[in-house]
Amino acid sequence: YTYSTAARNHLSTEELVVALGSEVGALPKHAVQVIRHVWNEQGKAVSASEDARDMDTVGQFIDISWKLGVAMSSDTCRSLKYPYVTVTLKVAEPSGQITNKSFEMTVPQFKNFSRQFKEMAAVLETV
């Protein structure tokens, strides 16, 4: 709830750190630093989306399939030669129904995608 509450109240990073310090005295220092860092990076985006999205629409991740392809040529370009990653996420919707969601990423987009999950893992470890 830390971030949800912070988002709903549109807290600045410093206000969040102060609030954390006073309410949850037992939080280890490095956890606070990670939370502070994440809020800095992601906070604005969360605050904006918080109002639009609510928990009823959150699905559960089940599995991932992937393939790596190289687009060689197209009707608009004879020499495309760009690699791209296609990912299919198996997802359980709130209703319980299982669906597949597919999307493509260029290599830079994939690297960013990867980096975000690594950051999540780092935060999850400390919380």
Added chain:
Amino acid sequence: GQPGVTEELLRGQLYPEAAPEEFRALRAKMGGLLQSIASADMDLNQLEAFLTAQTKKQGGITSDQAAVIAKFWKNHRAKIRESLINQSQWDNVLKNMNWRIDLKAQSRHTDQINTPVAIVEMELSKKGQESEFLCLEFDEAKVNQMLKSLSEIEASVAAL
């Protein structure tokens, strides 16, 4: 088409005294050459060979014109390439991604367990359609499962 370069802009910058019809023919010729260059994604060696051949042709281009084309291609190659790639992305593309960590309180009788979960929001967009927002929950195990697959992909990309 080539992004951000209008006919008027070109004429004003290069040949302010030329008549519009005269310029139109010139622009068509230059445009055609650029299309060939972009389609082949020419590197500097290929570009030089290509343009030199064009200057030697009947009804070809002058060496000044060749220089202009070369300069334009060097400056805009990355952007043009990006635009061409974009044109062939017809399926869902990951446009944006946000995430946060929540502490999920689960009470089991008298015990309260706080489990941290990642809530990830992915914006999937398809050409000519409104974005779809996919919102997923990952516990720590699921994030690790993702990371395992992602490192497999990274290995494949590195092997390209």
